Amino acid sequence: MIRINLLGKSKPKSKRSAMATTAIEFESGGSPNSSNVLAAIIVLAVTAGGIWWYQSQLAQQAADIKKQMDAAQRESQQLAQTKARFEQRQAVRDEYEQRVKIIDSLRASQSGPVDLLTMVSSTVNNTDEVWLISMSDAGNSVNVDGTALSSNAVANLMTNLMKTGYFKTVEIKEAYQDEGEKKIQAFNFSLTCEKQPANAGGKKS
Numbered sequence: 001m002i003r004i005n006l007l008g009k010s011k012p013k014s015k016r017s018a019m020a021t022t023a024i025e026f027e028s029g030g031s032p033n034s035s036n037v038l039a040a041i042i043v044l045a046v047t048a049g050g051i052w053w054y055q056s057q058l059a060q061q062a063a064d065i066k067k068q069m070d071a072a073q074r075e076s077q078q079l080a081q082t083k084a085r086f087e088q089r090q091a092v093r094d095e096y097e098q099r100v101k102i103i104d105s106l107r108a109s110q111s112g113p114v115d116l117l118t119m120v121s122s123t124v125n126n127t128d129e130v131w132l133i134s135m136s137d138a139g140n141s142v143n144v145d146g147t148a149l150s151s152n153a154v155a156n157l158m159t160n161l162m163k164t165g166y167f168k169t170v171e172i173k174e175a176y177q178d179e180g181e182k183k184i185q186a187f188n189f190s191l192t193c194e195k196q197p198a199n200a201g202g203k204k205s
Contacts (some may be wrong), residue, residue: 113137116142122158127153127157131148132145142195148186149184149185153193161191167196168196172191
């Protein structure tokens with residue numbers, strides 16, 4: 001059956017229909033794209049801030065490393081200069097020491113034989129009944145020629161020469177009676193005195 005509203009008033013809506021309409025109007029009250037754009041802007045801002053902070057940290061670390069490298073390079077240069085000066089002074093000192101050694105060696109080579117021959121002459125003069133005729137330095141040995149009143153005097157001279165510590169051995173080369181001496185008995189003798197090696201514990205020539 002068909003009903004016609006002659007009064008011209010619309011039929012009041014039920015409470016349920018009114019609530020549904022309100023809910024629809026509330027949900028559609030704002031633009032759905034605005035909230036998404038705001039969220040995207042916030043995310044981009046946070047990301048950009050994080051990237052800027054990270055890059056700042058990297059730049060600071062790079063600057064610190066460069067400062068350390070520069071300081072290390074300066075220190076290395078200073079050490080190199082110090083080492084160069086030390087090596088230069090060391091070379092000068094070594095050269096000076098070498099010159100001193102050469103001078104000492106020349107002095108020793110000049111005075112050594114003189115001192116040795118003086119010592120032999122003194123030993124002969126301090127031995128009783130022995131006189132020195134000649135003496136020569138043969139390099140590794142010293143040859144001594146002299147006259148003695150007895151064979152015991154020659155033996156005493158050989159013992160005294162060994163006591164000086166300059167000789168490794170003292171050997172008699174020859175000994176014979178001097179026929180030209182009529183008033184006293186005299187013996188002519190020749191000794192060969194072998195020098196001590198340079199690295200021996202005794203005295204050096």
